[in-house]
Each structure stands twice: as structure tokens, then as C-alpha cells.
Amino acid sequence: xxxxxxxxxxxxxxxxxxxxxxxxxxxxxxxxxxxxxxxxxxxxxxxxxxxxxxxxxxxxxxxxxxxxxxxxxxxxxxxxxxxxxxxxxxxxxxxxxxxxxxxxxxxxxxxxxxxxxxxxxxxxxxxxxxxxxxxxxxxxxxxxxxxxxxxxxxxxxxxxxxxxxxxxxxxxxxxxxxxxxxxxxxxxxxxxxxxxxxxxxxxxxxxxxxxxxxxxxxxxxxxxxxxx
Amino acid sequence: xxxxxxxxxxxxxxxxxxxxxxxxxxxxxxxxxxxxxxxxxxxxxxxxxxxxxxxxxxxxxxxxxxxxxxxxxxxxxxxxxxxxxxxxxxxxxxxxxxxxxxxxxxxxx
Amino acid sequence: xxxxxxxxxxxxxxxxxxxxxxxxxxxxxxxxxxxxxxxxxxxxxxxxxxxxxxxxxxxxxxxxxxxxxxxxxxxxxxxxxxxxxxxxxxxxxxxxxxxxxxxxxxxxxxxxxxxxxxxxxxxxxxxxxxxxxxxxxxxxxxxxxxxxxxxxxxxxxxxxxxxxxxxxxxxxxxxxxxxxxxxxxxxxxxxxxxxxxxxxxxxxxxxxxxxxxxxxxxxxxxxxxxxxxxxxxxxxxxxxxxxxxxxxxxxxxxxxxxxxxxxxxxxxxxxxxxxxxxxxxxxxxxxxxxxxxxxxxxxxxxxxxxxxxxxxxxxxxxxxxxxxxxxxxxxxxxxxxxxxxxxxxxxxxxxxxxxxxxxxxxxxxxxxxxxxxxxxxxxxxxxxxxxxxxxxxxxxxxxxxxxxxxxxxxxxxxxxxxxxxxxxxxxxxxxxxxxxxxxxxxxxxxxxxxxxxxxxxxxxxxxxxxxxxxxxxxxxxxxxxxxxxxxxxxxxxxxxxxxxxxxxxxxxxxxxxxxxxxxxxxxxxxxxxxxxxxxxxxxxxxxx
Numbered sequence: 026x027x028x029x030x031x032x033x034x035x036x037x038x039x040x041x042x043x044x045x046x047x048x049x050x051x052x053x054x055x056x057x058x059x060x061x062x063x064x065x066x067x068x069x070x071x072x073x074x075x076x077x078x079x080x081x082x083x084x085x086x087x088x089x090x091x092x093x094x095x096x097x098x099x100x101x102x103x104x105x106x107x108x109x110x111x112x113x114x115x116x117x118x119x120x121x122x123x124x125x126x127x128x129x130x131x132x133x134x135x136x137x138x139x140x141x142x143x144x145x146x147x148x149x150x151x152x153x154x155x156x157x158x159x160x161x162x163x164x165x166x167x168x169x170x171x172x173x174x175x176x177x178x179x180x181x182x183x184x185x186x187x188x189x190x191x192x193x194x195x196x197x198x199x200x201x202x203x204x205x206x207x208x209x210x211x212x213x214x215x216x217x218x219x220x221x222x223x224x225x226x227x228x229x230x231x232x233x234x235x236x237x238x239x240x241x242x243x244x245x246x247x248x249x250x251x252x253x
Numbered sequence: 254x255x256x257x258x259x260x261x262x263x264x265x266x267x268x269x270x271x272x273x274x275x276x277x278x279x280x281x282x283x284x285x286x287x288x289x290x291x292x293x294x295x296x297x298x299x300x301x302x303x304x305x306x307x308x309x310x311x312x313x314x315x316x317x318x319x320x321x322x323x324x325x326x327x328x329x330x331x332x333x334x335x336x337x338x339x340x341x342x343x344x345x346x347x348x349x350x351x352x353x354x355x356x357x358x359x360x361x362x
Numbered sequence: 363x364x365x366x367x368x369x370x371x372x373x374x375x376x377x378x379x380x381x382x383x384x385x386x387x388x389x390x391x392x393x394x395x396x397x398x399x400x401x402x403x404x405x406x407x408x409x410x411x412x413x414x415x416x417x418x419x420x421x422x423x424x425x426x427x428x429x430x431x432x433x434x435x436x437x438x439x440x441x442x443x444x445x446x447x448x449x450x451x452x453x454x455x456x457x458x459x460x461x462x463x464x465x466x467x468x469x470x471x472x473x474x475x476x477x478x479x480x481x482x483x484x485x486x487x488x489x490x491x492x493x494x495x496x497x498x499x500x501x502x503x504x505x506x507x508x509x510x511x512x513x514x515x516x517x518x519x520x521x522x523x524x525x526x527x528x529x530x531x532x533x534x535x536x537x538x539x540x541x542x543x544x545x546x547x548x549x550x551x552x553x554x555x556x557x558x559x560x561x562x563x564x565x566x567x568x569x570x571x572x573x574x575x576x577x578x579x580x581x582x583x584x585x586x587x588x589x590x591x592x593x594x595x596x597x598x599x600x601x602x603x604x605x606x607x608x609x610x611x612x613x614x615x616x617x618x619x620x621x622x623x624x625x626x627x628x629x630x631x632x633x634x635x636x637x638x639x640x641x642x643x644x645x646x647x648x649x650x651x652x653x654x655x656x657x658x659x660x661x662x663x664x665x666x667x668x669x670x671x672x673x674x675x676x677x678x679x680x681x682x683x684x685x686x687x688x689x690x691x692x693x694x695x696x697x698x699x700x701x702x703x704x705x706x707x708x709x710x711x712x713x714x715x716x717x718x719x720x721x722x723x724x725x726x727x728x729x730x731x732x733x734x735x736x737x738x739x740x741x742x743x744x745x746x747x748x749x750x751x752x753x754x755x756x757x758x759x760x761x762x763x764x765x766x767x768x769x770x771x772x773x774x775x776x777x778x779x780x781x782x783x784x785x786x787x788x789x790x791x792x793x794x795x796x797x798x799x800x801x802x803x804x805x806x807x808x809x810x811x812x813x814x815x816x817x818x819x820x821x822x823x824x825x826x827x828x829x830x831x832x833x834x835x836x837x838x839x840x841x842x843x844x845x846x847x848x849x850x851x852x853x854x855x856x857x858x859x860x861x862x863x864x865x866x867x868x869x870x871x872x873x874x875x876x877x878x879x880x881x882x883x884x885x886x887x888x889x890x891x892x893x894x895x896x897x898x899x900x901x902x903x904x905x906x
Binding site: 039043055067182 | 466471472473474475476477537541544545546548549550575576577578579580582583584587590594595596597598603604605606609613616881886
């Protein structure tokens with residue numbers, strides 16, 4: 026029942042596939058289908074967000090202004106840079122450049138770590154300001170208390186979305202970091218060649234997807250209603 | 254995926270474009286455009302997504318099947334958001350009947 | 363049914379069942395056929411659990427004031443019956459058992475695209491099931507399988523989070539299975555096997571996989587949000603927190619309506635295969651049936667609001683959902699017409715699989731037609747929340763999906779096990795199931811129309827006769843389900859050895875020995891004929 030079959034095959038070819046091209050094609054289609062499931066997974070959150078933003082716009086605006094736009098923008102650029110290094114890593118694998126593949130993977134991890142670090146700073150700020158729904162919510166002293174009647178309750182919904190959406194995103198980043206570490210180890214050992222680099226490409230696509238989620242989270246959470 | 258190898262320069266230009274758009278969207282937030290602020294933010298975000306998808310994720314060089322898969326994903330997301338939203342948007346079109354009025358006496362036994 | 367060219371399996375032959383021994387060779391297998399059997403055992407286990415809850419409910423309902431349990435316990439019974447039957451039996455049943463076994467064989471491949479994901483999906487299923495069983499043993503859940511807040515998020519004192527986590531985890535099993543099937547069907551078809559030469563079972567699995575991958579993630583995020591609300595008393599579904607309970611219902615039903623098509627489409631696929639084989643005729647209107655499967659999958663995502671007609675949803679949204687719900691019935695009806703046309707002037711024989719398929723057509727039609735009563739806004743106001751709904755969905759899920767599942771098990775059993783079962787017993791069991799089923803659920807249409815509410819532990823005394831009839835029917839139905847359990851297990855040791863193609867059916871799975879070797883085919887087949895080439899066989903005696 027194991028995959029070990031008697032006939033000779035190219036390195037890395039699984040027994041159910043006829044050739045490496047079919048295997049690569051299947052892997053690519055597989056990860057794209059998975060990413061679509063992730064679109065629907067985050068989609069439930071985005072749909073709920075859209076409804077409550079429409080219902081309670083003032084509270085969402087007020088909540089958004091409490092966020093630090095500089096940290097948000099910086100994080101956005103850090104993540105975009107990590108997508109660049111990830112794309113360059115895949116390209117290095119495609120061209121059979123083992124050393125560059127590893128270096129760019131490590132760079133991606135470093136940038137991902139910076140993103141998570143800044144996120145941690147932001148989360149900590151929320152605890153300091155006592156605006157963490159469910160765990161530490163007492164916003165009376167903050168600018169939120171200037172919202173119209175009912176606004177504080179609705180602001181809690183805004184911050185619920187803030188933590189749920191960025192938290193789920195951060196969870197996906199952490200999983201991505203784990204995948205990157207796995208890739209670094211394998212790449213360092215020379216597992217990838219110009220004809221077999223599907224794992225790098227697959228993780229790359231996942232990483233870019235997580236970046237795209239943030240591309241939307243930044244304006245939707247940090248830039249509501251403008252800051253003029 | 255095809256073996257098409259994208260030049261490093263292309264990736265770097267795309268990255269610079271993404272940074273530029275990020276600075277643009279942040280800058281636009283400081284200008285009062287009313288409801289257009291949201292529109293601008295979403296348009297810019299979509300453009301950034303397109304850049305990442307087409308270039309970093311190689312959709313430019315992927316076959317039609319992957320594009321259909323991705324389009325299906327967006328279509329279903331639009332369905333989820335749109336059809337759910339349609340309930341909330343149209344609830345007020347039918348006014349709820351008055352159940353109690355302080356001046357009218359109760360009429361049921 | 364066999365000709366001289368088909369030889370029974372010789373005992374020394376290497377099959378996927380005997381190629382390796384020991385528990386490790388099963389629990390760490392990557393062979394899709396073994397994984398299918400792991401699922402078969404697991405879902406049978408859950409069917410017994412879910413069925414036990416049903417038995418307790420039907421005993422309780424023989425008395426108007428309740429014969430067995432406290433109302434609080436009754437609430438837990440119907441909740442767990444629903445959760446176990448839907449998430450741990452019906453949704454995996456045909457895809458995870460028959461789909462896993464047959465998809466690679468039918469496309470002419472050696473395995474699915476991602477065998478390790480396949481095994482992972484079974485483990486995920488087991489872990490999810492463990493969470494749910496834990497919550498059942500620890501005291502149960504009483505929120506209904508629909509988990510509506512604010513009761514489930516704020517007021518219920520039962521193990522809501524544990525069950526939500528269990529179902530959340532199991533959802534990923536479904537997603538991975540769907541993903542595997544989509545990639546396999548796209549990328550691993552044998553040479554010559556074009557899309558329109560695929561057996562309709564594969565079209566059904568493909569359409570089902572679309573639903574599994576696109577819908578299940580929404581259920582996952584919804585349960586995740588519900589669990590957050592239950593645990594931290596902060597969220598978006600409860601009015602006390604500024605939220606809207608209807609939002610939960612929108613998100614929940616966005617998945618759960620298409621989920622019913624996950625349950626029925628595979629059964630329709632089985633029916634297509636069985637009808638063609640036992641009428642010795644190609645399916646009438648192959649392309650229409652194939653497109654109808656995909657149409658059901660797509661349209662099924664547009665109708666979820668019909669579960670919310672009386673909840674305070676916008677009347678205009680209700681109108682749109684009602685219209686779309688009528689439309690989604692059309693492709694299903696088309697399929698029924700096509701199957702019937704296939705039977706017309708066919709050379710029909712009444713083996714057990716065919717009995718289940720014929721039963722499916724009748725019962726599914728009844729279930730589907732009663733769905734139209736519910737799709738209509740005005741009548742739904744009267745019928746919603748009554749036993750009419752219970753009868754409607756049981757006609758589809760039990761009269762339809764379970765009969766399709768049993769028919770499929772009986773059709774492919776020789777291929778899976780290498781043995782044949784006694785047809786007389788199988789036909790008897792099918793008849794008992796049919797009679798028991800109708801006696802159980804037809805009275806419930808009447809009860810619902812007369813106004814008996816669902817999910818109540820007691821009812822007005824004038825409904826007792828119909829309730830007792832229903833409970834009597836449930837007993838007969840239970841007997842009908844137990845009989846196959848006995849003779850199928852018996853056949854594994856004592857049944858006559860099966861040849862490659864005991865039914866003389868078309869399809870690549872029948873061109874390999876029963877049971878198949880681990881690698882499925884000695885050589886990857888090349889396909890050069892249409893899907894149901896029965897007329898080409900007509901010249902020979904009934905076999906191939």
C-alpha cells in the first residue's frame with residue numbers, strides 16, 4: 026500500500042502521475058482551488074463586515090480613527106516586500122539557483138516576522154487603551170465615548186471585526202511562516218531543481234494570497250471615512 | 254504552470270507599483286471625497302490585488318482553467334456579500350405594521 | 363450474467379485487500395480504496411448513532427405527553443440526530459465511500475491526485491467526530507442542528523462550543539475531498555476519456571465537489587464566529603451585543619442549503635449508473651443530465667433565503683429567493699424525466715440496486731414536489747416549523763440520498779469486496795426499507811399540514827394515531843437497514859466470488875478485477891467509446 030513502486034521514475038514523481046508535468050499541473054490547480062476555499066472562508070467575515078459597516082458607519086469610522094495609520098501602512102509595505110522576496114524565491118527555484126532560493130525564503134520569513142511584530146505592538150496598544158472586546162473593554166476614557174448614543178456598543182462590533190479579521194489573517198501568516206521554514210530546510214538540502222519546484226510555487230501562491238487579504242484589510246479597517 | 258520565467262526587473266517594477274498604490278491610498282484618506290473615499294480605497298485595493306495575482310502569482314501565464322477557478326471564487330464571494338446585503342438593504346422598503354399605539358385600545362380578547 | 367470470458371477471482375490473486383496486512387497498513391494507507399473502506403466503517407458507525415437518537419425520538423413520540431424523556435432531553439435528541447446524520451453520515455456517505463473508491467477507477471487513474479490529503483481528510487473526519495461524540499456523552503447539545511443564536515450563543519447551557527468545533531473540523535474533511543476530486547477529474551483522465559465520455563457519476567461527483575469546496579468554508583467561518591460569541595460574549599449575532607441573529611442564519615444557510623445538494627447529487631449519480639445498467643440502455647439525454655448536475659450545484663447557492671421566509675427577512679429578498687427556489691427544481695425534474703425515458707423500452711431487470719434506484723425516483727419526486735409547497739411564500743407561512751418540513755426533507759434525504767447510497771453500495775459491492783451477496787435477501791431488504799420509509803414519513807406530511815409543530819416533545823392528543831403509525835414505520839425501516847448489514851458482512855466470507863463485471867456494466871471500473879489490485883490497472887486504459895455503450899453489447903448475451 027505504499028507509494029514505492031517497482032518501476033524507475035524521475036525523482037519526486039508520485040506513482041499516480043504519468044509525468045512531472047502532470048504532477049506540477051495538478052499541484053498548481055490544487056492550490057488555486059484551495060485558495061478559492063480561503064476566499065470563501067474570509068468571505069464570510071468580509072460579508073458580515075460589509076453589513077455592519079453599512080449599518081453602523083459612524084461607529085466604524087470612529088473605531089478606525091483610533092488605529093495607528095502609520096503602523097498599518099508600514100505593515101502593508103512590509104508584507105508587499107515579502108511578496109516580492111517570495112516571488113524572487115520561486116524564480117530562483119525555477120532557475121535551479123539553490124542559494125538564492127534559500128536567501129529569498131529567509132528574507133520572506135524575516136519580513137513576515139516584522140509584520141507579526143508590528144501587529145503585536147498594535148494589539149498591545151489596544152490592551153493598554155482597554156478596547157479589546159470580550160477581554161478588556163472599557164472605552165469610556167477614549168475618543169470613542171464621543172460617539173452618538175449606541176455608538177459604543179457598535180464600536181465594540183467594529184473592534185470585534187478588527188481583532189477577528191486581523192487575528193485570522195495573523196494565524197494564516199504564522200502557518201505561512203511554518204511552511205516557509207519547512208521550505209528553507211528542504212531547499213537547503215537541495216530538494217528542489219529546475220524541473221521539480223512545485224512545493225516552493227505552492228507555498229508562494231499561499232503567501233501571496235495572505236498578502237492580498239491584507240491589501241484589503243488595510244483600507245477596510247484603517248482608512249474608513251478618511252482622516253481629514 | 255508553464256515554465257515561463259519572469260524577469261527579476263518585472264517583479265521589482267510590480268513591487269514599486271504596489272508601494273506607490275499603497276502610498277496613494279494612504280494619502281487619499283487625508284482628502285475629503287465623501288463617499289468616494291470608500292470607492293477610491295476599493296479601486297486601489299483591487300488594482301493592487303490584480304498586480305499581485307497577474308505577476309507574482311503568474312496568472313498572466315497560467316491557463317484558462319486557473320482563471321475560471323479564480324473568477325468562480327470571486328463570483329461566489331460576490332453572491333455571498335450581495336445577496337445577503339440585499340436583505341438588509343430592502344428590509345425598510347416594506348414598513349413594519351404598527352403593532353401598538355398608545356392611544357388605540359387593545360382589540361384582541 | 364457472466365460469459366465465459368469473465369473469470370472469477372482466483373484466491374492467489376493480489377488485490378488491494380490482501381496486498382498488505384496489519385493495522386498500520388490500514389491506518390497509514392494511501393490507497394484510495396482502503397481509505398474508502400475506512401470511511402465506510404466510520405460512517406456506518408455514525409449512522410447507527412444517529413439512528414439510535416431517531417429510535418429514541420420515535421419511541422418518545424408514541425404518547426402525546428411524551429413516553430420516554432424530559433423535554434430538555436428531547437431537544438438534545440433531535441439536535442444530535444440532525445448533527446450526526448447530516449455532518450457525519452449523509453455528507454460524507456457517497457462522496458467519501460463510493461467517490462473515493464470509484465473516482466480514480468472511473469477516470470482510469472492509479473489513485474486520486476493527492477493521496478496524502480485523502481488520508482488526512484479521513485483523520486480530520488475522525489477528530490471532528492470525536493469532538494461531537496464527546497459533547498454528546500458530556501451531556502449533549504440542545505440548540506438544533508441549525509445552531510441559531512442568540513439561544514446557541516448566549517442562553518443554552520449545553521456544550522455548544524464543543525460541537526461547533528467538531529463540525530468545524532469535519533468541514534475540512536469535506537473541503538479536501540472536494541478539492542481532490544476536482545483536480546483528479548480535470549488532470550488525470552485516461553487517454554481518450556473526454557468530458558462527455560465520463561460516466562454521469564463523475565459529473566455528479568464533480569458538481570458535488572464544487573459545492574463542497576465553495577460552500578463549506580462559509581460554514582466554517584460561521585461556526586467560528588458563533589464559538590467566539592459563545593465563549594467571549596462578544597459578537598455579531600445577538601441583539602444584546604448590537605448584532606443581528608438573522609446574519610447568522612444567512613451565513614449558515616448559505617452553506618447548508620447547498621449542503622443538501624451535496625447529499626443528493628451523488629445519489630443521482632448512482633441512479634444514473636444503475637438505471638443505465640439494469641435497463642441495458644444508455645442514459646437518455648446524457649449531456650442534459652450532465653449539465654443539470656452542474657446547474658443544480660450553481661443554482662443551489664442562490665436559494666438559501668427560503669429557510670428564512672418567516673424570520674423577518676426582507677419581503678423582497680423573500681420574493682427573489684422564492685422564485686429562484688422554483689427554478690432550482692427544474693434541473694432535478696429534468697433528470698427524473700431523463701431517467702424515466704431511459705427506462706422506456708429498456709430491457710429491465712430488478713436486481714437490488716435497481717430496486718433502490720426505482721425507489722429513489724419515486725420518493726425523490728415526492729420529496730422534490732413537496733419542496734415546491736415550501737418554496738411558495740404563502741404556503742410556507744403555514745407549513746414552516748411543522749412536520750411537513752420534516753417529512754419533506756426526509757423524503758429527499760432518506761428516500762432519496764440514503765436509498766441512492768444503498769443502491770450504490772449494492773451495485774459496487776462485488777467490485778469493492780470481490781464477493782456477491784444473496785439477491786433475494788437484498789431485494790427483500792429494499793422492499794422493507796421502501797414500505798417502512800413510507801409508513802414512517804407519509805403520516806408526517808399530514809401531521810404537518812394539520813399543524814403539528816416540529817421539535818416539540820409533546821403534541822395534541824388528536825395527532826397520536828398518525829404519530830404511532832410513524833413510529834411503527836420507523837421500526838420496520840430499522841429492520842430494513844439491519845438486514846443488509848448482516849448479509850453484506852456475511853458475503854465477505856461466504857458469498858460467491860465475483861468476477862470483474864458481474865452485472866455486465868460499462869465503465870472502466872468494471873474492466874479491472876474484483877477487487878482491484880492496489881495499482882487499479884495493469885495498464886492505464888485507453889477509452890474510445892461513449893459512456894453507456896450498452897447497445898454495442900446488445901448483440902452478445904447479457905455480459906461483456
